[in-house]
Amino acid sequence: MxxxxxxxxxxxxxxxxxxxxxxxxxxxxxxxxxxxxxxxALAEREREGMLLERLGEDLLALQQVNERVAGQRDAMNAQFDRTIEFIRDPGSLEASPEAWREMISPVLGYPDPVTEFAIYDEIKSTAGFSLLSDDELRHELSGFGQWLDNSKLALGVSGDSYGSAWERIYRHLVTAQEFPDLVAAMSLEQRATLMADVQMMRTLAFFASSKAADIGLRAGELIALLPEAAQPHQPAEPD
Structure with missing residues (x-):
């Protein structure tokens, strides 16, 4: 026309x-x-809004689970103290297999911090950073993700030491259960080696719980940078 x-x-x-x-x-x-x-532009803002909501939910979950892990630090330290004192005490050589199991079993493991952050991996792999309009949030999220990746590597290295110490402590626990006479005949050197392994486990447990505390803290700092509409809902504390 x-x-x-x-x-x-x-x-x-x-x-x-x-x-x-x-x-x-x-x-x-x-x-x-x-x-x-x-x-x-409207479609991008809608995608950004949905991405921020998911980011807030994942950050809150990461914060809460790692705060729970870090919250067990004092109880773990107390248990390690009891176990080390038990091994150091010469009277433990005459203790029953049940007493050894009660003291040794709790130090054979500790809760690991959670480092899985699926939404960050998705954002990184799909160039989702371009959807984030807040420069500070984009910068801090990128830094947190890289730090979290490095934390995974550090925890993996400590896990190698954990495996060796765990095996030796577990072997002693089995010996105490099956061959109590061998426990009664433990030399000072053998007891020192066992205490060193338990102390190694304590150090690794402290490192893991400290890392969990750091993850929870940094996740909380990122949540504070989210716009109000994307702030995750935190359940009210029970009365």
């Missing part, structure tokens, strides 16, 4: 009408382009 009118006006040499038709065409193209940009 516009093209037909434009051709007609051109033949009639109605230059004012020609210019007017061209302006209408240009304005229509411009408005169409602007509407497309506006719709694209």
């Amino acid at each position: 516009i093209l037909r009118r434009l051709t007609l006006h051109f033949r009639e040499q109605n230059w004012f009408a020609v210019v007017l038709d061209l302006l209408i065409v240009v304005l229509g193209v411009f408005l169409g382009f602007q509407v497309t940009l506006w719709q694209g």
Whole structure:
């Protein structure tokens, strides 16, 4: 329709009408382009909003589970103290297999911090950082994700030491259960070696709980950077 009118006006040499038709065409193209940009920006903001909500939920879960792990630190330290004192006491050589099991079993493991952060891995693999309009949040999230990856590596290295100490302590526990006479005949050197392994477990447990506390703290700091609409709902504390 516009093209037909434009051709007609051109033949009639109605230059004012020609210019007017061209302006209408240009304005229509411009408005169409602007509407497309506006719709694209609106779709991006909607995707950002959904991404921020999921980010808030994952951060809250990461914070809460690691705070629970870190909260067991005092109880673990107390148990390690009791176990070390038990082994150091010469009277433990005459203790029953049940007493050894009661003292040794609790130090054979400790809760690990949670380092899985699925939404960050998704954002990183799908170039989702470009959706985040807040420069500070984008920078802090990237730094937290890299620090979390490094924490996984550090925990993996400590896990190698954990495996060796665990095996030796467990072997002693089995010996105490099956061959109590061998326990009664333990030398000072053997007791010192066992205490060293338990102390190693204590050090690793302290490292793990400290790392859990750091993860919980940093996750909380990131939550504080989220816009109000994306703040995760935290259940009320029981009365």
